[in-house]
Amino acid sequence: EVQLVESGGGLVKPGGSLRLSCAASGFSFSNAWMSWVRQAPGKGLEWVGRIKSKTDGGTTDYDAAVRGRFTISRDDSKTTLYLQMNSLKTDDTAVYYCMTFLPVVGSAYWGQGALVTVSS
Amino acid sequence: EIVMTQSPATLSVSPGERATLSCRASQSVRSTLAWYQQKPGQAPRLLIYGASTRATGIPARFSGSGSGTEFTLTISSLQSEDFAVYYCLQFNNWPYTFGQGTKLEIK
Numbered sequence: 745e746v747q748l749v750e751s752g753g754g755l756v757k758p759g760g761s762l763r764l765s766c767a768a769s770g771f772s773f774s775n776a777w778m779s780w781v782r783q784a785p786g787k788g789l790e791w792v793g794r795i796k797s798k799t800d801g802g803t804t805d806y807d808a809a810v811r812g813r814f815t816i817s818r819d820d821s822k823t824t825l826y827l828q829m830n831s832l833k834t835d836d837t838a839v840y841y842c843m844t845f846l847p848v849v850g851s852a853y854w855g856q857g858a859l860v861t862v863s864s
Numbered sequence: 865e866i867v868m869t870q871s872p873a874t875l876s877v878s879p880g881e882r883a884t885l886s887c888r889a890s891q892s893v894r895s896t897l898a899w900y901q902q903k904p905g906q907a908p909r910l911l912i913y914g915a916s917t918r919a920t921g922i923p924a925r926f927s928g929s930g931s932g933t934e935f936t937l938t939i940s941s942l943q944s945e946d947f948a949v950y951y952c953l954q955f956n957n958w959p960y961t962f963g964q965g966t967k968l969e970i971k
């Protein structure tokens with residue numbers, strides 16, 4: 745069974761930092777492209793960024809709203825995805841989901857989400 | 865950035881009836897279009913990818929069509945569990961972008 749479990753959410757002051765983790769199991773993590781998607785309270789979905797598998801270069805891409813402040817990384821030995829968030833703004837308040845699409849299975853898998861609240 | 869526009873914003877339909885949701889892209893995304901369903905407090909659920917391929921485990925009453933800039937999600941006979949918010953997503957160009965969503969409500 746595919747599982748994605750986020751952790752690390754919480755309350756942080758503007759300008760602060762937070763790191764989210766996403767523990768993955770049930771699939772070949774090292775071969776998967778992984779992403780972070782967020783959803784502000786009562787709003788729609790926004791793709792934050794992605795990281796390719798190392799065999800596909802391991803590169804990252806970010807939405808313009810977070811580029812230069814957020815960093816996505818992965819530890820294939822721990823099957824864990826990370827989102828390092830720096831210089832946080834109130835607009836970054838959202839539920840953050842990790843997700844992946846597995847073409848072999850023909851489905852996408854999402855975590856339960858981690859709430860990040862940026863407020864003074 | 866490709867802008868995805870969904871219509872209508874809210875759709876009121878009776879159970880058992882057909883629902884048709886639309887999604888338009890600001891430029892061609894070929895067939896790299898997905899549809900997601902989201903219920904309150906839950907993560908999104910993939911329904912359709914590649915514009916018309918149902919994801920694993922998705923009932924046959926859900927179907928997708930279109931290519932280029934115009935796409936449609938059709939739910940042939942609405943069940944009570946289908947009332948939710950639906951998002952289209954283009955994954956042709958980075959950044960991937962979602963539509964603003966269509967809320968499907970019970971009439």
